[in-house]
Amino acid sequence: MRRLMKTALLATAIATSAAFAGSAYAEDSVLLPNLSYRTGPFAATGTPLMNGQRDYMTMLNERDGGVNGVILNYQECETGYNTEKGVECYEKTKAEGAVVTQPWSTGITLQVLPKSNVDSMPILAPGYGFSAMQDGKIFKWAFNPPASYxxxxxxxxxxxxxxxxxxxxxxxxxxxxxxxxxxxxxxxxxxxxxxxxxxxxxxxxxxxxxxxxxxxxxxxxxxxxxxxxxxxxxxxxxxxxxxxxxxxxxxxxxxxxxxxxxxxxxxxxxxxxxxxxxxxxxxxPNNEAKVMKDIKQLVVDPGKSMLNTSTGEFDWVFYQRGVLISAMLAEGVKEAQKHFNTKVVDREQLRWGLENLDFSEAKIKELGLDGMIPPFKTTCANHTGHSGAxxxxxxxxxxxxxxxxxxxxxxEIDPLVAEKAKEYADANQPWPTNEECKL
Missing domain, CATH: 3.40.50.2300 (Response regulator)
Structure with a gap:
């Protein structure tokens, strides 16, 4: 147990310092925490996903100096996939100035979902969480692109x-x-x-x-x-x-x-x-995609990654899926910067960025993600995007x-989304809806 705790603390420390790699004197940064689980019975699946997420953020900081001059401060808070610990991590990172939360467990997602309205905190739950979060008019702060359960x-x-x-x-x-x-x-x-x-x-x-x-x-x-x-x-x-x-x-x-x-x-x-x-x-997974070559050159080969090279983890579906998840978040930051003409985005601005993701074929190619993900697009009314698979x-x-x-x-799905979203809102009154969304 002591060894597991030590591993988790080390992972968090390394992840935090890696966010500032090559930019020790950066003035502008944005805190993008991840409620990770590198320990416990779900560690085998959680670890490669977290490694991929972390390495993409590190690569952007190394290659581009972050996003438009803003360093991506990727931090992990270990939950062990435990709901109670997940809520503690949510509160901790919120207090530290996080502009987004990634709960990573459907159980944790359901616990922080009511808090998102009060705290104005975007929830990014790619491919997981409550499927009815698709309804952006009711779940203003929650996002589950590119596809729901x-x-x-x-x-x-x-x-x-x-x-x-x-x-x-x-x-x-x-x-x-x-x-x-x-x-x-x-x-x-x-x-x-x-x-x-x-x-x-x-x-x-x-x-x-x-x-x-x-x-x-x-x-x-x-x-x-x-x-x-x-x-x-x-x-x-x-x-x-x-x-x-x-x-x-x-x-x-x-x-x-x-x-x-x-x-x-x-x-x-x-x-x-x-x-x-x-x-x-x-x-x-596509090792020939430009983004994967950049990660290998700038992060893996110099020893700045936590992935296990002896297992071939770099080639795995889960590791490269982690890369894609961080790409979604980074694009949300970028869209928000552009729309609001600002460098360091706040929670409301990032929320807007996440509901205006457009992973078109052209954007996927521009980001160097060729062949790794089908196209999808979010809107204020549709927080999932429905990429296909x-x-x-x-x-x-x-x-x-x-x-x-x-x-x-x-x-088949949309009527069930409408039914369950309304059911959730009715059971959690007062529940604010996004009246600004006219789609």
Whole structure:
């Protein structure tokens, strides 16, 4: 335990100092904290994501002197994915002058969501959090680009049904999910779609203490013999599930995960036995992209990165997804600077920047992110952007693209967003809405 605490403190210290690398005398900076988790049962997934985020910020500071002369002060506050610690980190970084928070857990996101209105604090939750945060008129301060969990559930069903959800009629789909707000998030949409299209949804929860021993869950899967297992897993749960699937000889081509269930290291544990396992992903690693070459040259090779070079982490989906997440935040800062004609942005200005992200094909190329993310655009009314995603497949050694860009069914999702957003606002009165947004 002492070693884990020491590691977490070291990570935070290094991350803080790295933010000012090459700019020790910089006058202007902006505090962009990250509620990280490099310790605990979710560390295996959290660490490469944090490394990618940190390295992109460090690269911008090294290459460009930050964003328009403003140093990006990236700091980490270790939560261990614990909701109580996450709220403590939120309060701590808020007091230090943070202009944004990245909660990183759906549970933490739900806890700080009501605080965002009071504190005027933007919440950046890329690809996670409460899916109804898409509604920017109700959730003025919360952002979950480039795709929500309901987007993800829709795209997975689109893929496994061959584009026709009616073909799932009479089939059984098991939802192997973490028994946590994150794991429960897709259930409302999946229940709606199961009723409409005639398939059976079988939720199978995995408790936090069961993540590494899922024998009971996989015994149920063997007994129920579902046509597909959809995994909404995180951290140690993913490795446990993939190992059990191999052990019980469940067909890997019928096993599909959400984008947080696609860690390279988990599949490397089973190697060729994992062939055919698929994971939906709004990101794809591309070492030939300019941004990755710049990170390698300016951050990794000089020893300024915390990534584990011996594992090949640089090539992983999660590490490069972390890069993309920091790119979104940096672009939010840049858009705010431009619109408000200022250097050091405040929270309200950054909120505007985040709801005016435009990751067009041209912008993606300009940022050197070629092939790494599908286009998306946020607005004051749409805080998600709906980028679409690829289905990736494990080929025994790495993930490869197994589909074109998939798109969620907005006709199915938008009414549920409206219903749940209103339900949330009504239950948390007085709840301010964005009356300035006319879209």
């Amino acid at each position: 309901w987007d993800g559930a829709s795209m997975i069903l689109q893929n496994i049904s061959g584009g026709n959800l009616d073909s799932l009629k009479g089939k059984k789909i098991a939802l192997l999910h973490l028994d946590h707000p994150f794991g429960k998030e897709p259930i409302p949409l999946l229940e709606t779609l199961a009723k409409k299209h005639g398939f059976t949804l079988l939720p199978i929860p995995v408790g936090l203490k069961e993540m590494q021993n899922q024998s009971a869950q996989w015994l149920q899967i063997r007994r129920e013999r579902p046509d597909f297992v959809v995994m909404w897993g995180w951290g140690a749960m993913n490795a446990g599930a993939i190992t059990e699937a191999v052990k019980t000889k469940y067909p890997m081509n019928q096993f599909v995960g959400i984008w947080w269930s696609g860690l390279d290291a988990d599949l490397k544990l089973v190697g060729d036995a994992g062939k055919g396992y698929r994971t939906l992903s709004w990101s794809f 690829w289905m990736l497949e494990w080929d025994g050694t790495k993930f490869v693209k197994a589909s074109d860009v998939l798109q969620a069914d907005r006709a």
